[in-house]
Every structure is written in C-alpha cells, then in structure tokens.
Amino acid sequence: MNDMTPTDMPAETKTDLFSRFDPLIKQRQDLLDTGVTDPFSLVMEKVLSPTTAICSGRETILLGTYNYMGMTFDPDVIAAGKQALDDFGAGTTGSRVLNGTYAGHRAVEDALKEFYGMDHAMVFSTGYQANLGIISTIAGKGDYIVLDIDSHASIWDGCKMGDAEVVPFKHNDIEAMEKRLKRIPEGAGKLVILEGVYSMLGDIAPLKEMIRVAKENGAMVLVDEAHSMGFIGPNGRGVAEDQGVLDQVDFVIGTFSKSVGTVGGFCVSNHPKFEIMRLVCRPYVFTASLPPSVVATAATSIRKLMHAGNKRAHLWENSRTLHKALTGLGFKLGTAEPQSAIIAVIMPDLERGAMMWEALLREGLYVNLARPPATPAGMTLLRCSLCAEHTAEQVEIITGMFERAGKAIGII
Amino acid sequence: MDRAATAARIAEVITPFNKNAIGISEATSFSGDLEWDSLTVMDFVAAIEDEFDIIISMNQQAEIETYGQLIDAVTTLQG
Numbered sequence: 001m002n003d004m005t006p007t008d009m010p011a012e013t014k015t016d017l018f019s020r021f022d023p024l025i026k027q028r029q030d031l032l033d034t035g036v037t038d039p040f041s042l043v044m045e046k047v048l049s050p051t052t053a054i055c056s057g058r059e060t061i062l063l064g065t066y067n068y069m070g071m072t073f074d075p076d077v078i079a080a081g082k083q084a085l086d087d088f089g090a091g092t093t094g095s096r097v098l099n100g101t102y103a104g105h106r107a108v109e110d111a112l113k114e115f116y117g118m119d120h121a122m123v124f125s126t127g128y129q130a131n132l133g134i135i136s137t138i139a140g141k142g143d144y145i146v147l148d149i150d151s152h153a154s155i156w157d158g159c160k161m162g163d164a165e166v167v168p169f170k171h172n173d174i175e176a177m178e179k180r181l182k183r184i185p186e187g188a189g190k191l192v193i194l195e196g197v198y199s200m201l202g203d204i205a206p207l208k209e210m211i212r213v214a215k216e217n218g219a220m221v222l223v224d225e226a227h228s229m230g231f232i233g234p235n236g237r238g239v240a241e242d243q244g245v246l247d248q249v250d251f252v253i254g255t256f257s258k259s260v261g262t263v264g265g266f267c268v269s270n271h272p273k274f275e276i277m278r279l280v281c282r283p284y285v286f287t288a289s290l291p292p293s294v295v296a297t298a299a300t301s302i303r304k305l306m307h308a309g310n311k312r313a314h315l316w317e318n319s320r321t322l323h324k325a326l327t328g329l330g331f332k333l334g335t336a337e338p339q340s341a342i343i344a345v346i347m348p349d350l351e352r353g354a355m356m357w358e359a360l361l362r363e364g365l366y367v368n369l370a371r372p373p374a375t376p377a378g379m380t381l382l383r384c385s386l387c388a389e390h391t392a393e394q395v396e397i398i399t400g401m402f403e404r405a406g407k408a409i410g411i412i
Numbered sequence: 413m414d415r416a417a418t419a420a421r422i423a424e425v426i427t428p429f430n431k432n433a434i435g436i437s438e439a440t441s442f443s444g445d446l447e448w449d450s451l452t453v454m455d456f457v458a459a460i461e462d463e464f465d466i467i468i469s470m471n472q473q474a475e476i477e478t479y480g481q482l483i484d485a486v487t488t489l490q491g
C-alpha cells in the first residue's frame with residue numbers, strides 16, 4: 001500500500017469525503033439561485049459604534065449582535081486594551097499552565113470571582129471551549145449527563161467529547177427531566193446541564209424548579225448563562241440569580257463574547273476542589289491563552305458591568321418596546337412576553353426568511369438569520385438582539401423597517 | 413418481560429409515530445425507512461422510555477439502527 005499514489009488506485013476506492021455535504025451544497029445553491037444575497041457571507045466594512053456599521057457601503061443598524069451591553073466601544077475598555085498591548089504585547093504564545101498566564105489573566109479571573117461572588121474562576125479562550133472542557137472533564141465513564149434537548153452546540157460537543165451517558169429531555173420540561181433522573185442507576189454520578197436564556201427563541205428556563213428537582217435527585221448542576229450576564233438578576237449574574245437559586249448551581253459557564261464585548265469563556269464555581277480543573281481539562285491546557293489586550297478589556301468591562309444599572313434598565317425597555325411593536329404589527333415571535341434581550345421573529349420558511357433578511361438589510365438593518373440545525377423544531381428565525389446602546393429612536397426606526405419589509409415580502 | 417411481549421408493546425407505541433403507515437419488520441431501519449426528523453425521534457424515544465420506565469441514552473441510541481435492535485435493547489434494558 002505504501003507506495004501507491006492516488007492515481008494508481010482503482011476508481012471505486014477513491015471516495016470524496018465531501019460528498020456527505022452534497023445535500024447542503026444543493027440547498028444553499030438553490031437558495032442563492034433565487035437571487036437573494038447570501039445571508040451567511042455578510043462583511044462589516046466599518047464598525048461605527050455598538051449599534052451601527054457600514055455593510056455593502058451603507059450605514060446599517062445592528063440588531064443581530066450579542067453586544068447586549070454595548071461594551072465594545074466603551075472608552076475605559078478600549079484604553080485598558082491599548083495599555084495592555086503596549087505593556088504585554090500582542091499575544092502570550094502559550095498555554096495557561098505554562099507560559100500563558102500573565103497578570104491580566106489572574107486579574108480577569110479575580111473580576112469574575114467578584115462579579116459572581118464565587119470562590120473560583122477559570123478563563124478559557126472561548127465559551128465554546130469552556131463548555132467543551134468542563135463538561136467532558138467532570139462527567140466520565142458511567143456517569144450520566146441529563147440535558148435540555150435545545151442545548152447549545154458547545155454543550156452537545158462537550159457531551160460528545162466525554163465518556164458519560166447522555167440523556168436529553170424535552171425543552172424546559174421539568175417532569176421529563178425528573179423522570180430521567182429517577183431512572184438513572186443507583187450510585188451513578190449525575191450532571192444536569194441547563195441554560196439560563198435559550199438563545200434561539202430568547203426564552204428563559206424555570207431554573208428554580210429544575211434545580212430543586214436536580215438536587216433532590218442528587219445531581220450536580222451546570223448552568224450556561226451566556227445570554228444573561230450583565231442584565232438579568234439583581235447583580236447581572238444571570239437567570240439563576242434572578243430566580244434566587246445561584247447558590248445551588250455548581251458550575252456557571254459564561255462568555256466574554258456577548259455582554260462583556262470581547263472574546264473568551266469561563267467557568268465559575270464554589271466547588272472546593274475546582275482548581276484541579278486547570279491540570280486535567282484538555283481544552284484549557286492544550287491551547288494558547290487569550291491575548292493580554294483581550295483579558296484587559298474583559299476585566300475592565302466586567303467591573304463596569306457590576307455598576308451598570310441604568311444601561312440594564314434601558315436594555316429592558318428596548319426589549320419590551322420592540323417586542324410589543326412587532327407583536328402589534330402581526331409578526332409571530334418566539335415568546336409571548338419579552339423574557340430576555342433576544343426577540344426571535346418566526347419565519348414561515350427558509351426562503352421567505354432569507355428574503356425578509358435581505359429586505360431588512362436593504363432597509364439598513366442587520367438581524368441574524370437562524371435556521372436548522374441551530375434552531376429548534378426546524379424553524380427559520382430572524383433573531384433580533386437588543387443593545388443597551390440602541391436609542392429609543394433607533395427602536396422606532398427598526399419597527400418601521402420591519403413593517404415595510406414584512407409587507408413587501410408578504411409575511412404580515 | 414420477554415422479547416415477544418416487549419415487541420408487542422413497542423408495536424403499540426410506534427403506531428402513532430408511523431404516520432405514513434410503513435410496513436415495519438425487524439429489519440426496518442429508523443433512518444433509512446422511517447425517515448423521522450430529530451424531533452420525532454426524540455418524542456418516540458421518550459414514549460418508549462416512559463412505557464418501559466427505562467433510559468435509552470444517546471450513546472445507546474447510536475447503536476440502534478433497526479426495529480429489531482430496538483426490541484433487543486429494550487428487552488435487555490428492562491433487566
């Protein structure tokens with residue numbers, strides 16, 4: 001076999017591994033053939049502020065970012081990043097456990113401990129890796145992971161990477177979760193994984209009841225609070241804090257890529273043995289640490305989010321106003337009431353979803369087009385996420401854009 | 413419960429999910445013949461789990477391709 005070149009091989013053994021993508025390639029081509037702009041290759045040519053950018057030469061209002069608290073252009077955050085670039089250089093070129101822990105990495109972990117009021121904080125290079133690492137490391141062979149079927153891809157991938165038995169239950173269904181927990185064999189380790197805000201429909205979880213049931217059945221609990229940090233709960237610690245059960249959560253997973261306004265992920269915990277994770281968690285060990293400028297911007301942003309009461313109130317006002325206006329126009333939304341800063345507008349199908357997305361872009365509005373497999377129940381969604389920096393006037397303009405585009409496409 | 417009794421109960425559970433009334437034999441493949449979407453699969457698995465008071469983890473589901481394999485798995489899982 002060794003010296004056989006591909007051309008020597010019989011034709012039938014030459015399989016193109018890419019043929020498994022043919023159905024998707026065709027679906028994408030069919031969509032583009034209808035003449036719509038490719039919704040998945042937009043370029044922001046210039047970013048003017050947390051809420052506006054230049055796309056295809058025109059000024060566009062951004063309603064499809066996760067920049068909930070508008071921290072990306074905060075002057076203190078930017079100054080901290082520039083200072084760190086000057087003082088520590090562009091990157092660490094190393095793992096957190098070798099040469100990649102700088103003063104800034106410790107400082108951002110201290111900021112997180114303070115923000116959440118927890119004993120331990122561990123910073124990863126992304127939130128994706130935080131889920132991948134923590135889940136695959138703490139739940140091992142013979143253990144059971146019980147998780148919501150609508151969990152984020154990074155949670156599923158963490159499950160797949162580990163050796164535990166994986167048992168999903170119907171979205172936010174307390175009874176379905178309880179039944180599964182009760183059927184787990186005696187003596188097996190149990191980890192329940194939930195999210196505070198589910199990012200596709202913007203709905204929240206009944207964490208209070210779910211965590212009670214999880215604890216009654218002897219499970220440890222991990223909650224991903226990626227989409228709640230900074231504006232849900234009395235101190236912005238998330239949905240678990242809002243429902244008064246944060247002290248029952250064993251592990252909170254979060255990200256810097258949303259409210260914090262940069263990139264990175266973390267896990268905070270009160271578990272007395274938590275620090276051992278730094279040695280055994282492969283997605284933490286076998287990758288380079290975040291650049292000094294990133295951790296400096298994150299630490300500054302997190303500390304500012306502790307005192308962001310006014311911004312928080314304005315973000316909620318924006319969410320309520322837009323939710324009410326879109327409902328009034330006759331759009332079908334993911335939740336009957338605004339539960340988070342995400343408002344999901346349900347499209348009849350991918351084709352009209354893409355047309356609507358394009359019509360909005362022409363109006364000067366960017367939203368997120370989401371479709372299966374990211375979405376539940378095969379839905380096509382236009383996901384709108386509000387920012388504390390959207391003005392009341394912008395929200396009004398956005399409503400007008402939705403009205404015109406929706407009528408033009410025939411959705412309302 | 414023995415295999416035959418298990419098979420009879422699974423046959424009852426599957427009926428409402430088999431919307432196109434496809435003839436089902438032990439060799440029927442879930443992905444190939446029944447062409448269920450992921451939501452239907454989840455609901456069906458939940459229905460089987462509730463009927464027999466068992467857990468079929470994703471890891472175990474990955475090993476079950478045919479109707480006959482499902483009957484085997486459920487028979488075993490009941491212990």
Ligand SMILES: Cc1ncc(COP(=O)(O)O)c(C=O)c1O
Pocket residue numbers: 126127128129131152154195199224226227254255256257263264265
């Ligand atoms: C629920 C949830 N968890 C984790 C992540 C991953 O975050 P990051 O962008 O930091 O990788 C995301 C972001 O997409 C998310 O929505």
